[in-house]
Amino acid sequence: CQKIARFTHPDVQWIFPTPAESKRSDEELQRVFALLSRNPYARIRFPGKNVFIGIDTIRRLKKEAGFHLAEGRRKVFLISQAEQMRPEAANALLKLLEEPPPNLLLILTTANLHRLLPTVRSRCQILRFSPLPEPQALAVLQRLYPDEPAGRLQLVLRLSQNNLKRAQDFLEEDLLEYRDLAVDFLRKAVLINRAHELLQLLEPIAQARQREPARAFLWFLLLWFQDVLHLRAHLPQNQHLNNPDLADNLQRFIQFLPTLDVEQAVWLVEQALQQLEDPRNFTPMLILLELAIKLNQVLKKQ
CATH class of the missing domain: 3.40.50.300 (P-loop containing nucleotide triphosphate hydrolases)
Known part of the structure; x- marks a missing residue:
């Protein structure tokens, strides 16, 4: 219709x-509806406003x-x-x-x-929907981003786990750079005595006006640990890796930390994500530094 x-x-x-009625305009709402009529997978944003x-x-x-x-x-x-x-x-x-x-x-x-x-x-009938199959999701991204190379779109889909809103965040806000920071963060978490290097790495993430960079950073950590579990289970790389282009790095990580308690590391990252979502936590830097300290303890236990 x-x-x-x-x-x-x-x-x-x-x-x-949406923001409170006193803090939003009709023009903002019209902009949102116009965007969604063109792209129903777009993320609704009111920059700088609580919704x-x-x-x-x-x-x-x-x-x-x-x-x-x-x-x-x-x-x-x-x-x-x-x-x-x-x-x-x-x-x-x-x-x-x-x-x-x-x-x-x-x-x-x-x-x-x-x-x-x-x-x-308790008053609802719960229905669960799976992500779109990769070929269908890729077709949507190719329609929305016709100038992007197909290989980059495929990688973005893997990293977003076929979540089209997250994939668009990665493309439009250049969040893929935080994947490299996440890998570097794990290296520095092993050698946490170099605290100044860790602070330099986390500073641009923690000082961003929005929390999306910090969310993306923690998301990439989760994907990394998920890949570690996949490789430990000897599953086919091309079917299961979120980071297929970093397979060699993952193998070296596993060799360096062969008995790492991955489940505990994942729990710590998920805990940091929950803390980040709490609006009472005004300092993402403290959340990320606490994560680094706790991960260091897990990494050194193995």
Whole structure:
């Protein structure tokens, strides 16, 4: 339906995290809708602004649920990134989830199911979607980035694990450079006595205005350890490696640290990611330095 594609269908409402009404403009929202009509896989951004789904948005949605149908046979409300609902907004939604009007289809999407309130999860039927197959995802990227070499797009897909939003982040924000920093970080974490070198490496990551570079950095660490496990299990490299172009480096890493507790290293990186997502943590540098110290202890245990 062209109206749905243009976000103008009166019976279809799409809710996503935005800044507070007092801090956003109609022009910003129009820009977002125009972008998504061209590229439904685009990541929604409001640079420099805190985004969330607030209780006023949910109250307005509940009111609209009681209106008569305009064109279709039912209303569809899609709440994207539902984990971004403020607790009071999520609680306000419970009654509608529990007793929706017979002509209403309410869809919540999230990539972080554990961050939804249990009371919300218990009122939903959970459906899980796998990433697009690599050939299909590659075709989407080739359409969006016709000037990018096919080999680079394939590598980006591997590193994003076929997540198209993450792949676009890597391409548009030049985040691939943080993969090299992640590998160098592991080298320096072994020799943490060279603290000044470690600080120099982490400084551009920690001082970035947005946290996306730090997220990408930690993501590449996770991919590296995942590849270590794959190689230890003697799985075919071309089918499983996230970093096929760094296979020799991975083999040398395994030879240097043959009994490394990879599971503990992964747990530490995931813990750092959780800390980074907490808005109360204002200093990513402290999170990354703490990770370096703990990884050093794990690396030296082996």
